[in-house]
Amino acid sequence: MQVALANGVGLNWREDGDPAGYPVVFANSLGTDMRLWDQVLPLLPRGLRIIRFDKRGHGLSDCPPAPYAMEDLVSDAEALLDGLGLRACVFVGLSIGGMIGQGLAARRPDLVAALVLSNTAAKMGDAAMWQTRIDAIRAGGIEALADAVMERWFSPAFLSRPELTAWRNMLTRTPVEGYVGCCRAIAGADLSESTSALSLPVLAIAGREDGASPPALVQGTADMIAGSRFAVIEGAGHLPCVEDPAAYAALLNDFLKEHAHV
Known part of the structure; x- marks a missing residue:
């Protein structure tokens, strides 16, 4: 494991593949860590430099006190x-990872040549919905919502x-401050x-049975981006x-x- 001090936060990151290859960066969803991509990576082409990282408050990265803003996560x-x-x-982001990717591509087009927006949107939910979730977690921990989250996932x-x-x-062992902090970031x-x-080139991916970001929501964001x-x-x-790493990898490939010139 490797840790980089990024924007004042220690981020756990990992490199796989060819260190001299074309860079592909993966960003995880709320309540997961970089293991989210374990089943997909072996199915990708050889010759890529694959970078994964745990966003703040998740996995083995630092967990600053909540709340966070999306600008913090992008930074x-x-x-x-x-x-x-x-x-x-090529930046591949799922859910909040896709929001980070959108923000990063807008702020630093030199860093992102192409973007994969997976199960995400330009806006996800409303402030009241996220506040209800935060209140429930503060009262009963992530465990209180775990079964409902599994049904959405x-x-x-x-x-x-x-x-x-x-x-x-993986979900219930996410630090509460990290989870709540990222909920705040999405809400705002x-x-x-x-x-x-x-x-820039964009591929948007949805899951037909996604209860968190339904296909229509993902497509609505894709439709904002020409081409x-x-x-x-x-x-x-x-x-x-x-759920279906082979189908997912086929789209990515x-x-x-x-x-990615592979």
């Missing part, structure tokens, strides 16, 4: 990529699989204006890279062949 990613000397990467078929236990544990973010102005592509993975929920 963390920006500082990490600058510190690693990355330029013109996964299709009914996956909910009966033994692997569900590991994902539920509306990226519609800056996302509409993006002019973007939109794809739906059938039978998968909010984390299609977990087609995009990477065009934009």
